[in-house]
Amino acid sequence: MGPRKPWVGGNWKCNGTKASIEALCETLNKAEFNPEQIDVVIAPVSLHIHMVKEKLKAGFKVCTQNVSKTGMGAYTGEIAVDHIKDFGLEWTLIGHSERRQYYGETDEVVADKVDICQKAGLCTAVCIGEMLDERKAGKTTDVVKKQIEAFIPKVTDWSKIMIAYEPVWAIGTGVVATPEQAQETHAAIRKILKEKVSAEVAESTRIAYGGSVSDSNCNTLIGLEDVDGFLVGGASLKPAFLDIIKSAL
Template sequence: MPRKYVIGGNWKCNGTVAQVSDLVSTLNKAGDFPSNAEVVIAPTFLHVPMVKDAVRSDVNVSLQNCSVDSFGAYTGEIAPEMIADFGLKWVITGHSERRTGFGGQAGETSEIVAKKTKKAIEAGLTVIACVGESLDEREAGNTLKVVLEEHLAAIADALSQEQWAKVVVAYEPVWAIGTGKTASPEQAQDVHASIRSWLSDKVSPEVAEATRIIYGGSVKGSNAGTLADCADIDGFLVGGASLKPEFIDIINAVEGK
């Protein structure tokens, strides 16, 4: 069976009530989305209830992160079980901004990302698990070492083969996130193909064939169609452009692919 595209919009720490209402209205008025696309949007924690109640039924609502623990004395955390109990089915783990840290916070290790991924799957969620290298790592020739041997291997060590059915891998080269730089279709396809080959060798050929591997890093309406033509690119995780009407163009770019 052909893999269904996943088009994700990560809103990050953006949006007032009025702005979020406008974003939802734009999605609701956009007309039919391609039947081969699964659309997922990730508002802030605060806006999730509002978006969940207002957005069209064929758009999934995701959280941007979850706790590595269940219920308990973890001030400020959101347990995966809470996400599922609220009626949501998606969560993002391991985004580069969480791996590197910000605002004085320490970044998350690959082991923490793997534990969050496993915990979320056990709660019944589908996980968009992010992997990707920095500019220094790419220029040093360490892209595959970081993506495969560090980020992806930790997740594979934590999951059973069956649990991979609930994982979407998002390859996000850190040097292309919010910079305006985009990996060329050839660069992105090369890494995606390497991820699929690694999954075939380390997990199983069946998992490799079924797993959707999506690209994130300054995806725009102008380049989405070309990227989607690549054999191993199964959609996108979109940042800044998901906050604009352009996100509709990105979704529609996979029509007929």
Template structure:
């Protein structure tokens, strides 16, 4: 059975005081049946791990492809693991756009993360121009092929579909559009890795997920959870999303 995962990406938000929200989340949703992940800024990793304990997983938002070296400002997968993280987000559209990361960059980082014992959350998604040109599945297929390394399992890989035009805009694809992409991702994973890995890898939807639309999104074929941005910063917003996933 594919595990369900509610993942929160805090992005470049959060100070020590923000961890009060994590404390609240642990108290309210630390014993749910679905997996819960919070990816805070690197400055908060260790403190977040201390608060989350074994109730909620903690992860990084990016890592370098090298284990160590002269890379000022970067963080390695080993550092994330050492700080208590067990996951890392890779290939987010904001990294692909702001830092011009390619599929090859993402694949190299994923290899490093897997070697360090992290589970990788690899993001894929199309721009509005690509969606309007009916190129969505071609774009997603290329990103899957180029970004995911060969040595993954259903326990070490999570795929997150985030249409770029829906991130932080309040816009979401139709349920049919979400289902089409998630079904496509599932079929590509099964074709490449076999039924075992293909069917056990969680596929998350991300892009303006909020309490008001979470339940209907989780009812879509092959949607196993969500990668949530802004709504994960407050326990009162993220909690209902977790509840909706648990009930789906």
């Protein structure tokens, strides 16, 4: 873990019922952490946000899993930055590989969303990562570079950007990146930020790893120099998430 404030996110995806979420919040409330020293960010289904915000103890931050590239208005089915801010939420997640794969979220759309979040002063976790065939073809750095370069011009306040490196082949598969693969790509992302933005931004921007993080691999991964935390899917719905938070303290 580097000198940056750790960031641990739970992406609950399209999961949970009122009853299961209530039980999960009770479990998560056993976590002990100081929000001054770590960001613990929970992203439930939007309909559950109000309830999760009420149930989770102070210190947890509640986040949306997506944001509209448009503002409030005649945009049926969307959630605008204005709604997120009106609810008092600090964070949103964008560019998750499931959004890119199933809902046409291209690099250009991600850039538009970064733009609207930056203008609203909303903290944004931007997800990037390569597909398995891209890794096998040795194209990982090229892929993440293209994904990052697409949104760089939109960023005016880097303190509100967190990059989640999530190799697509590791998401929900149980196949976690090796420590060497994770460190190599996190370092490559930092180098891209240094070359394309500045040394200061490269040094201060947090990069979280995501992809089959569990209570059994988090301690090794958090020991890596350029890994500043985790974005967790499956394990964030389980008590294992408590150990994952603990690993980053």
